[in-house]
Amino acid sequence: MAGAAVASPLCTWLVAAACMSSSAASDQARAPKSRRRWTTMAAPTRGGRDHPRRRLISANRNSGIQGLVSASLAFEPCADFRGAVASPLFGDGGLSSLFGLWNAEAHRWRRRTACSRAVSAGKVMAVALEPTKELTEKKKRHIKKRRVVVTGMGVVTPLGHDPDVFYNNLLEGVSGISEIETFDCSSFPTRIAGEIKSFSTDGWVAPKLSKRMDKFMLYLLTAGKKALEDGGVTEEVMSRFEKTRCGVLIGSAMGGMKVFHDAIEALRVSYKKMNPFCVPFATTNMGSAMLAMDLGWMGPNYSISTACATSNFCILNAAHHIIRGEADVMLCGGSDAAVIPIGLGGFVACRSLSQRNNDPTKASRPWDVDRDGFVMGEGAGVLLLEELDHAKQRGAQIYAEFLGGSFTCDAYHMTEPHPEGTGIVLCIEKALAESGVSREDVNYVNAHATSTLSGDLKEYQALMCCFGKNPELRVNSTKSMTGHLLGAAGAVEAVAVVQAIRTRWIHPNINLDNPEKSVDVNLLVGSKKERLDVKVAVSNSFGFGGHNSSILLAPYKQ
Numbered sequence: 398m399a400g401a402a403v404a405s406p407l408c409t410w411l412v413a414a415a416c417m418s419s420s421a422a423s424d425q426a427r428a429p430k431s432r433r434r435w436t437t438m439a440a441p442t443r444g445g446r447d448h449p450r451r452r453l454i455s456a457n458r459n460s461g462i463q464g465l466v467s468a469s470l471a472f473e474p475c476a477d478f479r480g481a482v483a484s485p486l487f488g489d490g491g492l493s494s495l496f497g498l499w500n501a502e503a504h505r506w507r508r509r510t511a512c513s514r515a516v517s518a519g520k521v522m523a524v525a526l527e528p529t530k531e532l533t534e535k536k537k538r539h540i541k542k543r544r545v546v547v548t549g550m551g552v553v554t555p556l557g558h559d560p561d562v563f564y565n566n567l568l569e570g571v572s573g574i575s576e577i578e579t580f581d582c583s584s585f586p587t588r589i590a591g592e593i594k595s596f597s598t599d600g601w602v603a604p605k606l607s608k609r610m611d612k613f614m615l616y617l618l619t620a621g622k623k624a625l626e627d628g629g630v631t632e633e634v635m636s637r638f639e640k641t642r643c644g645v646l647i648g649s650a651m652g653g654m655k656v657f658h659d660a661i662e663a664l665r666v667s668y669k670k671m672n673p674f675c676v677p678f679a680t681t682n683m684g685s686a687m688l689a690m691d692l693g694w695m696g697p698n699y700s701i702s703t704a705c706a707t708s709n710f711c712i713l714n715a716a717h718h719i720i721r722g723e724a725d726v727m728l729c730g731g732s733d734a735a736v737i738p739i740g741l742g743g744f745v746a747c748r749s750l751s752q753r754n755n756d757p758t759k760a761s762r763p764w765d766v767d768r769d770g771f772v773m774g775e776g777a778g779v780l781l782l783e784e785l786d787h788a789k790q791r792g793a794q795i796y797a798e799f800l801g802g803s804f805t806c807d808a809y810h811m812t813e814p815h816p817e818g819t820g821i822v823l824c825i826e827k828a829l830a831e832s833g834v835s836r837e838d839v840n841y842v843n844a845h846a847t848s849t850l851s852g853d854l855k856e857y858q859a860l861m862c863c864f865g866k867n868p869e870l871r872v873n874s875t876k877s878m879t880g881h882l883l884g885a886a887g888a889v890e891a892v893a894v895v896q897a898i899r900t901r902w903i904h905p906n907i908n909l910d911n912p913e914k915s916v917d918v919n920l921l922v923g924s925k926k927e928r929l930d931v932k933v934a935v936s937n938s939f940g941f942g943g944h945n946s947s948i949l950l951a952p953y954k955q
Contacts, residue, residue: 545716545799546953548788549628549781550892551620553732555591555774555879558619560627563889564896567904568926572758572878574772580738587750589757590736591774591880606687609674611653612734616777616885617684618691621647621728625692628781629793635692637791643726644696645685646715647779648707650884650940651735653679658739684732696724704940705845706804707731708778708887709948713802715782725787730888732777744773747812751848761881762908763846763874764853764916771847774880778888780895797898800933800949801832807943814855814939821859824945825935829863832949834933836864839949841903841934843890846874847881856937857916871929873922877907887938887946894934894950903929 552558555573556566566573573591582588593616598607601619610618625635660675677683682700689698697718701710708731715729735741744750751770753760761772788795805827807820814821829836842860846853857872864870875890882889897903905924912918933951 543720543722544785545719545782546785546788547780547796547799547895547950548783548793549624549626549630550796550895551623551625551627551730551779551781552776552889552892553593553596553616553620554776554778554882554889555593558596558623560892560896564893564900564904567875567878567893567896568900568902570878570905570907570924570926572761572907573774574757574760574878574880576754576757577736577741579736582738582741585741585745586752587741587745587773588754589751589760589772590741591772591776591882592736593775609672609678610687611656611678612775613649613651613653613732613777614678614684614687616734616775617647617649617732617779618688620730620732620777620779621645621688622691624728624730624779624781628783629791630781634791638726640693641695642724643692643694644715644718644724644728645689645692645694645698646700646711646718646727646729647685647688647777647888648700648702648711648731648884649681649684649733650702650704650707650731651733651740652681652702653683654735654740655737658737688728694726697727702884703804703944703946704942705847705881705883705886706938706940706944706946707884708889708891709802709936709938709946710804710944712780712782712799712888712891713804713946713948716799716802719782719784725784727782728779729782730777730779730891731882731884731886733883733885734775735883736773736775741773749812749849759908761848761877762910763844763848763877763906764857764912764921765848765909766911766913768848768850768853771849771876772880774876774882775885776879776882776889777885778882778890778892780888780891795953797895797950798953800834800951801828802946802948803827803831804944804946807945809943811943812941814852815943816855818855818859818862820943820945821856821937821939822862824947825859825863825937828935828947828949832933834949834951837867838933839864839935840867840869840871841894841897841929841931842870842872843894843897843934843936844872844874845876845886845937845939847876848874852939854913854915856939857913860920861917870920871903871922871927872920873904873906875904877909878904887936887948890938891936891948891950894931894936897929898931898934898950898952901928901930902926903931 550560552560552563554563556571557563574589575592577588577590577592598615598619601622602615607615656672656675657679660671663670681702685698685700701707701714703710711729711731715727718724718727749770751760751772753769762768782799783793803824805820805824807815809815845856860872875893879889903922903926905926906922907924931952933949936948938946
């Protein structure tokens with residue numbers, strides 16, 4: 398009610414603003430010369446009309462907020478406006494308590510000038526409002542929807558650092574989960590992860606930077622440049638790009654944890670022992686910034702950190718930059734490298750991790766009765782998004798089309814999903830609405846499913862609510878093989894979705910030996926890869942804090 402009550406006076410004030418200059422000019426022309434100057438002068442009597450403070454208010458009556466309100470009140474207030482005077486939005490004192498202008502003198506002044514202002518205002522309104530309406534209609538007629546396509550992919554994962562190698566391993570049901578080797582974790586109850594065993598930055602990152610940067614940044618830079626290479630963006634091609642319209646939006650959930658941890662350890666000795674780059678190299682935005690510096694890209698550049706939903710948030714916002722005409726090319730995705738003592742210890746303290754240390758490859762088992770938590774992973778995934786005409790003009794190979802997406806918040810609990818899956822359902826429905834896609838068109842879902850007791854079932858229930866009547870629907874979880882790559886998960890899984898669209902093969906769910914009774918196994922992909930002509934694919938990512946995100950990808954059609 399408060400919003401409705403305020404709406405009318407707000408409109409009145411805005412209309413009044415259009416005619417203020419005209420009204421002010423006529424008032425000043427009628428006023429004596431001695432009162433036209435906007436200066437304070439000594440007054441013969443205290444509190445009289447010529448008192449300095451009163452003259453200052455009177456002189457500025459037509460400027461700023463006070464002038465706007467005074468001018469607007471020259472019109473007859475509507476019924477809603479009268480209700481707004483005591484609106485709960487402004488308190489018991491209503492608008493008078495906000496502006497302090499409702500006194501007897503102001504009322505008399507308004508009555509004296511109401512007629513002249515209304516006449517002049519009517520003339521100005523007739524002139525000003527019509528062209529605005531015409532321009533708005535003309536603008537709407539010429540707006541063309543900018544389509545976004547995927548033209549390149551880059552990955553750094555426990556299953557390989559090339560999109561084809563990575564996806565072939567997924568199709569074969571290969572697990573990337575193993576015992577942690579980079580540090581001694583014998584004292585931890587969890588000693589397994591989707592750890593990257595071999596990784597080199599040779600040819601991708603300068604040696605000096607490679608020694609100082611956190612792994613999450615090294616993964617990011619490497620995956621980003623590999624996405625460009627995969628998209629056929631050579632130096633010659635890039636020289637033709639308008640670099641002010643090329644951007645980078647690659648996020649991270651955890652940032653440079655190792656760099657920051659090392660800085661704390663160095664500080665125990667002396668601040669002089671600290672890495673001078675420990676602060677910038679620990680922040681989540683610096684990966685995008687460093688990649689942009691390397692490429693000379695001056696378009697949108699930042700990072701988003703929404704826990705394990707980070708990548709989808711970055712991909713969706715990057716696409717929006719292209720759709721709105723702010724960019725033609727965007728590198729987007731996520732990167733994380735939290736398989737370090739402080740990262741492992743933190744999640745162990747949350748009691749979130751699987752403790753199936755004796756059989757690592759069987760530890761990540763979404764929707765299986767014997768699941769006991771998720772398995773940490775590390776890596777990066779980056780998509781090269783382009784505006785369709787831009788991609789065509791340079792002859793790029795188009796892998797898939799980005800249709801849209803959405804995000805919501807559970808507003809329920811820091812780590813637990815909403816018990817009714819409300820936020821997830823809302824997110825998927827909003828994504829479908831934004832993309833103009835019907836539920837029946839979706840026949841593949843790459844689920845967030847992390848192998849946690851409550852998360853897997855809440856997402857499954859939400860999927861049934863949205864797509865349960867679709868007999869063609871197929872659902873799988875990449876995390877059954879990669880583990881949970883945290884902020885990088887969504888981007889790596891988006892690469893898997895694009896590969897499914899390209900190859901017409903979807904990967905299996907491994908370790909689904911004893912499915913939950915409430916789960917319809919006919920909708921879940923089995924232990925072997927399956928043929929599927931993807932119509933529209935949904936990729937979900939959810940994060941601590943109740944962050945939900947869904948993006949839609951489909952085969953590109955002319």
